[in-house]
Amino acid sequence: MKAVVLDGREGVSLQEVAPPAPGPGEALVQILSAGICGTDLELARGYMGFSGIPGHEFVGRIAAVTSPSDQLLKGARVVGEINLGCEQCALCAQGMARHCARRRVVGILGKSGAHAEMITLPVSCLRAIPAEVTDTQAVFVEPAAAALRILDQVAVSKSSRILVLGDGRLGLLAAQALAPRCASVTLAGRHAAKMALARQLGLETTSAPDQQAPFDVVVEATGSPEGLPRALQLTRPGGTVALKSTCASPVTLDAAKAVIDEITIIGSRCGRFEPAIEALASGAIKVDPIVSATYPLAHAVEAYRHAARPEALKVILQVGA
DSSP: OEEEEEOSSSOEEEEEOOOOOOOTTEEEEEEEEEEEOHHHHHHHTTGGGOOBOOOOEEEEEEEEESSGGGGGGTTOEEEEOSEEOOSSSHHHHTTOGGGOTTOEEETTBEEOOSSBSEEEEEGGGEEEOOTTSOHHHHTTHHHHHHHHHHHHHSOOOTTOEEEEEOOSHHHHHHHHHHGGGOSEEEEEOSOHHHHHHHHHTTOEEESOGGGTOOEEEEEEOOOSTTHHHHHHHTEEEEEEEEEOOOOSSOOOOOHHHHHHTTOEEEEOOOOOHHHHHHHHHHTSSOOGGGEEEEEEGGGHHHHHHHHTSTTOOEEEEEOOO
16 A cells, blocks of 8 residues: 655655554554644654654544454444553553553554555544544544643633634644633734634734733644743743643753743643534534645655645645545
């Protein structure tokens, strides 16, 4: 099968590789569409020393299963949870496979990803997609879940003043996820076209957040190592920073600001798929305007270059039909 392969040295190529074979309790999923996200781009730049097949935002169709009890699932359109826990440790028993010390993470750590024609995943990790959600929209289930994860971690109310720092893919999703809960959600960015798109989505924007600071909660979604120090400067004493960015470059900051102002820094990663699917189905989170381009898998190298442009938002790989 054809697959995108990263070599760990900023090299992206399309290669012919052996198709995966599902093990016990697993399904073989034919990829329909997959998204290129900021983490994929960081992996391509050498983040985590990754080499192999990337991609964790996808929708596919179940092509085969190994368990007789799962035969009725064949043909179903699905997305997949990306954290594969050991299923034996205390964290897995508590439903926290995302933090399992022995976890594999699809397209990121120890498990080949979805920028390929096929992938295997445990059936227990698959979630059905309703008919009213398109393939393109389904690609956003994982990042929408990550955006909604903030609401599981940070107590917000209608009176909370929230800043989303970063006008990229995740920033636009996070602002939409938070807006129904809070009277004041502002998206800060520096790309005119992205800010205009945010306003079309009904979001408040600013290019000068310092003039409105301090904020109760700052969501750091810049994808830049400078994002966290900047977020701390914009947060009120006793406030919270929700840290979303993962960067290949190291982050340095003056921790005294967090200590003196007693600012809580919360790392925020993966979220629950069920509320994300519901938000996409209902239109509470709108994603179609966030798609910058769609490329066939055969043009994946060009798609990665496009996704890395400063003005780009979500770039989709069209894999199957």
